[in-house]
Amino acid sequence: MPSTAFITLLWITFLVAINKYIYQIPGLLFYGLVLLGICCRSLYNWQIHPFYFSTLRGLPQPRAKPHWLWGHFVHAVDDGQYLLDWCEENPDADLMRMLGMMNSERILPVSPRAMMEILQTQAYTFIKPPFMRRSLNGILGNGVLFAEGEDHKHQRKVLMPAFAYSHIKSLAPVFMEESARLVKLLREKVRASEKVDSDQVPEIDVARLLSLLTLDILYRAGLGITFNALENPDNELGIAYDRVFSPTGRTSRIFFLLQSLIPGFRFIPISRNLKLWRARQTINKFAYDAILAKMANHELSAGTKKAPGEKDVDILSVMIDEGNGQWTVQSMMDQLLTFLVAGHETTASAVTLALYHLSLNQAVQDKLRDEIHAKFPAGYDSIKTYEDIESLTYLNNVVRELLRVQPPVIGTIRMAKEDTYVTRQFIPKGTLVNIPIVSLNKSRQLWGEDAREFNPDRWDGRQANNVMAFLTFLQGPRSCIGRRFAEIEFKSILLSLIGNFKFALKEGRTVEFRTSITYRPLGGLPLVVTPVSGW
Ligand code: HEM
Numbered sequence: 180m181p182s183t184a185f186i187t188l189l190w191i192t193f194l195v196a197i198n199k200y201i202y203q204i205p206g207l208l209f210y211g212l213v214l215l216g217i218c219c220r221s222l223y224n225w226q227i228h229p230f231y232f233s234t235l236r237g238l239p240q241p242r243a244k245p246h247w248l249w250g251h252f253v254h255a256v257d258d259g260q261y262l263l264d265w266c267e268e269n270p271d272a273d274l275m276r277m278l279g280m281m282n283s284e285r286i287l288p289v290s291p292r293a294m295m296e297i298l299q300t301q302a303y304t305f306i307k308p309p310f311m312r313r314s315l316n317g318i319l320g321n322g323v324l325f326a327e328g329e330d331h332k333h334q335r336k337v338l339m340p341a342f343a344y345s346h347i348k349s350l351a352p353v354f355m356e357e358s359a360r361l362v363k364l365l366r367e368k369v370r371a372s373e374k375v376d377s378d379q380v381p382e383i384d385v386a387r388l389l390s391l392l393t394l395d396i397l398y399r400a401g402l403g404i405t406f407n408a409l410e411n412p413d414n415e416l417g418i419a420y421d422r423v424f425s426p427t428g429r430t431s432r433i434f435f436l437l438q439s440l441i442p443g444f445r446f447i448p449i450s451r452n453l454k455l456w457r458a459r460q461t462i463n464k465f466a467y468d469a470i471l472a473k474m475a476n477h478e479l480s481a482g483t484k485k486a487p488g489e490k491d492v493d494i495l496s497v498m499i500d501e502g503n504g505q506w507t508v509q510s511m512m513d514q515l516l517t518f519l520v521a522g523h524e525t526t527a528s529a530v531t532l533a534l535y536h537l538s539l540n541q542a543v544q545d546k547l548r549d550e551i552h553a554k555f556p557a558g559y560d561s562i563k564t565y566e567d568i569e570s571l572t573y574l575n576n577v578v579r580e581l582l583r584v585q586p587p588v589i590g591t592i593r594m595a596k597e598d599t600y601v602t603r604q605f606i607p608k609g610t611l612v613n614i615p616i617v618s619l620n621k622s623r624q625l626w627g628e629d630a631r632e633f634n635p636d637r638w639d640g641r642q643a644n645n646v647m648a649f650l651t652f653l654q655g656p657r658s659c660i661g662r663r664f665a666e667i668e669f670k671s672i673l674l675s676l677i678g679n680f681k682f683a684l685k686e687g688r689t690v691e692f693r694t695s696i697t698y699r700p701l702g703g704l705p706l707v708v709t710p711v712s713g714w
Pocket residue numbers: 323324325335517518521522523525526529586587588591592650651652653656657658659660661662664665
């Protein structure tokens with residue numbers, strides 16, 4: 180279907196032609212007619228096309244009544260619970276149709292078959308829509324996250340050595356050392372809260388601390404830089420980072436939304452955009468200096484053979500070492516900033532959600548702690564390597580189950596770049612596709628009757644029975660390149676925390692969650708943290 184902008188242009192050209200060659204339309208009437216044309220077209224898109232002409236109108240739709248303006252969006256927020264219900268209303272469907280703002284249509288692939296076509300066989304037909312890139316404040320250049328087609332394939336290929344399992348394993352000691360800093364900080368915080376004379380049970384906001392820790396880990400494992408945001412949360416770079424990537428407060432979030440909706444919005448010289456621009460400069464300069472320093476170091480040590488244990492293991496170093504000179508400073512900047520965006524909030528949310536779930540499931544928390552203590556009776560310091568971490572089989576089950584029931588990224592979006600077919604259904608060019616990650620992760624058809632329950636034992640010696648049944652990191656050529664990195668990091672942080680502390684929700688405490696890029700607790704996650712003795 181031709182876009183509204185195209186039809187409007189056609190309408191204006193038509194009016195101008197009439198004006199010139201047939202009849203001189205009075206000025207006010209001319210503009211009135213232009214406006215009328217735009218209104219008619221919008222009305223057609225809103226109230227007529229989706230219900231009477233759309234080729235997608237025959238697809239099953241959620242039973243929930245769409246809001247007159249926001250469509251099904253009013254239901255589709257929160258933790259994806261509605262998506263689950265919609266899929267179960269139509270257990271045999273491959274695709275569903277939902278309505279967005281002003282009845283704009285979106286399709287939802289809800290069967291593994293449809294998901295396979297969109298994420299695997301036609302991964303390069305279903306591209307990331309331009310508004311996704313705009314929502315990231317223009318910080319990202321042409322990194323792998325937003326590259327398409329051949330360019331994407333090439334970028335993945337040259338990045339693979341840095342994300343290969345064999346390399347990521349060698350980062351385990353870094354993850355453990357960084358996690359130890361959080362353990363130390365938490366102990367200090369608990370001691371400080373014990374000194375305060377109050378009859379209130381003290382709580383600690385673990386969400387903020389985890390966000391700082393995962394940033395530190397990313398800087399150290401990604402760029403080889405010790406950042407120490409955990410101890411200095413108010414440093415210049417940390418503030419710049421929060422401003423660009425994690426806008427808080429109502430106004431900031433409205434600006435964030437406007438930015439993604441309106442092309443060029445970030446170039447309007449208003450105070451907020453100027454602040455964002457300065458923040459972007461700070462982040463860029465930091466990444467730029469880090470790359471130049473690494474490259475200089477690399478050139479200095481060229482020719483000197485280093486033993487495996489002496490080599491720098493951070494991602495940037497491996498990119499330079501293995502890149503055979505094909506990286507430019509700009510292309511490295513693009514990739515590093517991408518990792519900082521894609522790998523920070525996601526992992527922070529994963530561990531935050533984990534602590535929330537384990538606070539609600541004390542039996543699982545205790546069993547996990549027992550495993551850690553039994554396997555490593557000599558204490559925390561004796562866990563160092565990737566093999567040590569992987570020897571904890573219950574930890575592995577808990578982490579997989581946490582990522583299944585509560586994926587930090589609940590869904591993502593694609594757009595058909597050309598007319599195509601999915602499960603024999605015609606999909607017109609420009610159609611938006613909502614990928615409901617959570618709905619296949621918790622599908623009763625794929626996981627059985629207890630699919631919605633948190634049960635780590637379901638993984639005991641088993642795998643998911645369908646490759647599309649676990650979509651937390653997506654699947655196919657555009658799946659998360661940082662998956663192994665994130666999994667080992669997640670395990671390192673969780674074992675460090677659960678081995679050393681007991682986490683619980685204070686009696687009567689309720690926690691609200693919100694979805695922006697990731698699913699996170701609104702206003703933090705205050706937990707009662709109690710050190711465990713004897714380890
Ligand atoms: C628990 C943590 C994580 C989760 C749940 C997660 C999830 C995802 C998902 C769902 C996507 C696909 C997004 C889309 O295509 O719309 C993705 C892509 C990506 N992730 Fe992750 N991620 C995590 C951690 C990381 C980490 C630690 C890094 C890097 C260090 C990373 C780097 C990337 C990159 C570069 C992409 C783009 C891949 C491509 O398009 O080829 N992620 N991630």
